[in-house]
Amino acid sequence: MSARDLVAALPPLRETAVFLDFDGTLVDLAETPDGIAVPEDLPDLLDRLTEVTGGALALVSGRSVGALEEFLPGFEGVIIGGHGAEQRIDGLLETHPLAGSEALGQLTRAVEALARQHPGTIAERKPTGVVLHYRRVPDLEARLVSRMSDLAATHPGIELHRAKMALELRPDDIGKDIAVGLLRSRQPFDCRKAILFGDDATDEVAMRYLLDHGDLACKVGTGETGAPLRAEDPTELRAALWMWTSGEGSEAWPSKD
Template sequence: MLYYQMTGFMEGDPPPPEHSLRLPDPDRAALFLDFDGTLVDIAQTPDGVVVPEELPMLLARAMDRLDGRVALVSGRNISDLERFLPGFEGTLIGSHGAERRVDGVRSPADDFDQEKIATLQRLVAEFANLQPSFLVENKSTGVVLHYRQAQELGALALHFMDTLAAAADGFRLQPALCAYEIKPDSVGKDIALTDLFARPPFADCLPIYAGDDLTDEPALAWAEERGGTAIKIGGADTVCAHHLPDPAALRALLERWLA
């Protein structure tokens, strides 16, 4: 049995499509979407993602119908999101909220200890050199250890990353699907959304949030607490009421909603 299945972090069989799911009127809604595993299928490596042909047009339609109230909320760097979706003109929240692009202007949400981040990145790289199947992803705010291609070593990856995070004051461990990330304590998707939701054009709207990962759970809860709609993609346990089986089902739901 794979390590994430043993610990309850990875989804089992995807749930059936939820035909009863009804989204709020687009005139009152704001749309917040994770990227990997939500809009696009998970790939074996971060650079291996394939963007569906219809996705850029779908996002453009959403931007037009919602008067710009669309944001992508991802653990990826903003530069990655811009590379995969170069035509998207909406808000980008990257690195779990540590980076933001609002009205076309990029800015970090906070200042972080770059010397400590560099040390963490070096230590994780040295550890990963012992196992070629590990993949290290450096971010401006921390570091991720991916083990999708070595899932039998999940417990080993957890032990190392948890110990390293515990020794780094001001940082914490963030589990994800087949990955562990060390990031600042002050960074979270829900934290970024709370700030964004206080600004136009998002203020006073009903939020719709869709995400697939453990990193999305606080944001899913945030959307429901504000009277909005939270949608878990995939079959993992979640705090929210609604599931869809995969990114294709979410894209189809959005197509119908925007029609």
């Protein structure tokens, strides 16, 4: 659907809790984690969304909180990093107990060794996990999935998650659905219609959670999804979000005023 059609299907922004993935949703994907380009208008867009929602805006990403802070140094709102393993709320950072543990260090070193054995792959360290990117060598997928599954099996409390050309080992008691559910229970996110915008398989579980609770979800990009709404790409989504902040659309949802 077009940006205008998408906005027409959304409730009034001032009555909505907004959850936004980052890579592939707000910014285009790149060959390497550090290769993304942050659009010039994105900081202003996030500030405007925060203002209109009264602070009921959160970034919910697989990246670490620290990485998002580097890409968006002026953003002071809620950030959920590491798929929920990190939470920055009201400026305070809470991190999963596995962060900095020797077990996670051993796992990270093992994935880095695996990357050295397979040129074209990239091992990305995170405070609460480790990711193996294989976008440059997609033909290695089956082999890498097998190796990463073996590593997960030897580390209690760790599980393997698949994303777009990436394999992540992370704590097994976290998830975007859990993080979104916790935020939905606290101000200013509570008592609002909620929506998650995301592009990847890791977002689908949180989308299902919201849909099961009568909320909304929007898929960004191609591919199968359970979300009833879709934006073609991050550019179209940002255009829709700008329209939404100006009060355009929302015809399908009468205001509570």
